[in-house]
Amino acid sequence: MKIRSFLYTVLLGLTVTGCNSNNALYDAEGTFEVDEVIVSSEVPGKIISLNVEEGSILKKGSVVGVIDSIPLNLQKAQVEATMAALHQKTMDVRPQVKMLKDQIAVQKVQLANAIHEKKRTERLLKADAATGKQLDDWNNAIEVLQKQIKVQEQQIKVQETTTAVQNSSVLSEFKPLKKSVAQINDQLKRTNIINPINGTVLTKYAMAGEMTAIGKPVYKIGDLSVITLRAYITETQLAQIKLNQQVKVLVDSSPNSYRTYTGTIIWISDKAEFTPKTIQTKEERANLVYAVKIHVKNDGYLKIGMYGNVKF
Structure with missing residues (x-):
């Protein structure tokens, strides 16, 4: 009986020692994940x-x-055709202005001639070789020509203003169409x-x-060169870690061995949550824990969804 009691005590001690050794192997556990980007059209x-x-x-x-891109190219061609049609609707004021200026040039020649004849008539009138009526006629002619020149100059201004307003109204549609072309070009790039x-x-x-x-x-893409281990720690362990801290990450390599990696803590949750359902026992799932994210450089062996253990 004494021998049996002694052996039982030794075996119990070895069992407790083995459990403590396994628990000391890591401080937390979790699963590997990666930041995923869903690429859309x-x-x-x-x-x-x-x-x-x-x-x-x-x-x-x-x-x-x-x-x-064929529908967008057709839409772009339609808008560009509309823009070309707008240019055809605009008025060119230059021919009309040129005609009025030519008329003014002729009238100025006539005015210069009338002024010359007036002066000549004034000299003849002093010599009693002309009448007062002749001088009045030249004065009237000069006045008429001066008024005609002013009217022509005003017509030029009116014509330029009217044409500018009409063209502005037509070309006001040009800017939105130009923006539409730019928008279609952007869509074509996309x-x-x-x-x-x-x-x-x-x-x-x-x-x-x-x-x-x-x-x-x-499709969905992720950068697997650096993979993230999301692990969970207790409130007492929270005081043992900090951001950018280097930790040891252990991953099962065989039933009796681990593959070891160096990880960096990049995020620590500021809110407690219930342990995820992936944890085995119901009692452990009822505990409140804090999530942490650890970046681990992937050598190709780490996969999304694999379990990993952390030693602080």
Whole structure:
């Protein structure tokens, strides 16, 4: 009996020691996730090409697909034709102004001649070689010519003003049409599907030949070079960590070994929450914990959804 009691005590001690050793191996656990970007079409239409496959690695800024641009090109051509028609509706005032100026030039020659004849008549009148009526006639002629010149000059101003107002009314439609062309050009650029980040295609939602709409997902991409471990800690552990702190991340490599990584704490939740349902026991799910995010450089072995353990 004494020997049995001694062996039971030794085995119990080894069991407790083993449990404490496992608990000390890590301080928190969680699952790996990645920041995902859902790429959508920015214009509606038929997908002409889509060079995207799940698992393929894409570079930021690369053109991975094209939306049919024929409807937009036709719309642009229609607007440009309307703009050309507006120019034909405008009036050119230059021929009319030239005609009026030519008339003024002739009248000025006549005025100069009338002034010359008036002076000559005044000299003849002093020599009693002309009559007063002749002098009055030349004065009247000069006055008429001066008035005619003023009228012609006013007509030029009126004609220029009227034409400018008419042209302004026609061309007022030009600016909105020009803005429409700029808008269509912007939409034409958006017919190219541009990959927004460096990363790996996680899910493909559309195929070439399908119709798409604005905001409709085409594919989902994520940067797997740096993966995020979302772990949960207790309130007592909260005082042990800080932002940018280096921690040790452990991932199962085999039933009896771990793969070790260095991680950096990038986010600590300021609100407590109930432990997620992925935790095994019901009692542990009832506990309040704080979520933390840890960036880990991925060597290719880390996958989305894998479990990871953290040692502070």
